[in-house]
Amino acid sequence: MKLQMVDVVGQYQKIKPEIDAAIHKILDSGQFILGKEVGEFECQIAGYLGVKYAVGCASGTDALQVAMMALNIGPGDEVITTPFTFVATAETIALLGAKPVYVDIDPKTFNIDPSLIESAITPQTKAIIPVHLYGQAADMDPIMAVARKHDLKVIEDSAQGMGATYKGKKVCTFGDISCISYFPSKNLGAFGDAGMVVTNDAALAEKMRMIIVHGSKVRYYHEILGVNSRLDTLQAVILSVKLKYLDQWNAARRKAAATYNDMLKGTPVTVPYVSPNGEHIFHQYTIRAPRRNELAEHLKQKGIPHAIYYPIPLHLQQAFAVPGTGKGAFPITEQATDEVLSLPMHTELTDEQIVYITDAIKEFYH
Ligand SMILES: *Cc1c(COP(=O)(O)O)cnc(C)c1O
Numbered sequence: 144m145k146l147q148m149v150d151v152v153g154q155y156q157k158i159k160p161e162i163d164a165a166i167h168k169i170l171d172s173g174q175f176i177l178g179k180e181v182g183e184f185e186c187q188i189a190g191y192l193g194v195k196y197a198v199g200c201a202s203g204t205d206a207l208q209v210a211m212m213a214l215n216i217g218p219g220d221e222v223i224t225t226p227f228t229f230v231a232t233a234e235t236i237a238l239l240g241a242k243p244v245y246v247d248i249d250p251k252t253f254n255i256d257p258s259l260i261e262s263a264i265t266p267q268t269k270a271i272i273p274v275h276l277y278g279q280a281a282d283m284d285p286i287m288a289v290a291r292k293h294d295l296k297v298i299e300d301s302a303q304g305m306g307a308t309y310k311g312k313k314v315c316t317f318g319d320i321s322c323i324s325y326f327p328s329k330n331l332g333a334f335g336d337a338g339m340v341v342t343n344d345a346a347l348a349e350k351m352r353m354i355i356v357h358g359s360k361v362r363y364y365h366e367i368l369g370v371n372s373r374l375d376t377l378q379a380v381i382l383s384v385k386l387k388y389l390d391q392w393n394a395a396r397r398k399a400a401a402t403y404n405d406m407l408k409g410t411p412v413t414v415p416y417v418s419p420n421g422e423h424i425f426h427q428y429t430i431r432a433p434r435r436n437e438l439a440e441h442l443k444q445k446g447i448p449h450a451i452y453y454p455i456p457l458h459l460q461q462a463f464a465v466p467g468t469g470k471g472a473f474p475i476t477e478q479a480t481d482e483v484l485s486l487p488m489h490t491e492l493t494d495e496q497i498v499y500i501t502d503a504i505k506e507f508y509h
Pocket residue numbers: 202203204205228229231232274300302303324325326336337338
């Protein structure tokens with residue numbers, strides 16, 4: 144059986160005529176950089192999420208950097224985030240000269256534990272970056288409460304959360320700024336790198352719109368320090384076609400997750416916890432597995448793709464070695480890195496494939 148972690152080609156085949164027509168229109172127009180379609184797509188996303196402003200940029204990583212630049216985060220500042228995330232969340236903090244300060248996670252959701260945030264706040268703390276890991280919203284109410292109490296900014300890293308909800312509202316509507324990645328494997332994926340920042344704050348939106356084009360409002364007049372980080376017109380039209388299917392695709396992922404849950408009943412693995420606070424969009428279907436590395440090897444033998452997101456927590460990454468945060472500093476995160484295993488999850492996954500995958504897991508634990 145041919146299995147893939149993510150099936151971007153299979154998904155494209157289903158909407159090929161629409162995508163191809165959109166691409167050819169741009170090829171014929173020659174408007175590759177900031178064409179009017181970028182603005183149209185920004186409006187569609189703002190409408191979808193329920194935010195006032197959306198500004199496209201070149202990647203989710205850039206979105207984080209642009210957001211922090213807009214909030215004047217730099218040398219001497221501290222930013223609180225989770226050590227259990229993709230490197231970009233902390234890398235951009237460090238690139239701007241600020242210090243990532245980690246807070247351990249909730250063992251059920253894998254998201255930052257809000258009850259641990261307050262004790263990590265210092266006079267240098269400027270912002271908190273919760274991550275909606277695997278497609279499940281971080282617990283935003285207590286995060287926003289502690290942020291407001293200490294006058295901190297909140298940036299949602301929603302690279303994995305496109306379409307997820309928290310208490311009836313979409314993620315990306317809680318923080319001061321939220322960051323989206325349209326990396327091909329994300330729930331709403333482009334055909335290359337792409338990203339976006341969204342906000343309800345007009346001044347921040349205007350500033351971010353300047354930052355992404357070298358800090359200028361008028362070409363060749365540079366008012367603030369910026370970068371070159373634009374959303375390609377081609378990616379904007381592709382994403383615009385795909386956005387129409389996003390809810391349907393997220394529902395397909397939820398259905399696949401439910402099938403996995405059923406099939407894994409009675410095995411020693413822990414299936415993903417779904418918080419009653421909102422809708423999980425299963426960017427990843429991630430189990431906790433006893434003897435995880437041996438199980439991974441068994442799946443490999445059977446030709447079943449799988450991944451470990453993430454094998455090394457950020458506080459133990461060589462690039463981020465910070466005195467005082469060595470092994471043992473964040474035990475819940477460290478345990479998660481030893482136990483998690485993500486199984487194939489995408490919109491084209493069939494029940495037969497899920498049965499094949501879960502049969503291999505049952506065989507391993509038999
Ligand atoms: C993918 C991802 C990013 C970075 O997005 P890119 O578009 O790949 O730069 C940032 N944070 C998290 C949590 C991610 O999963």
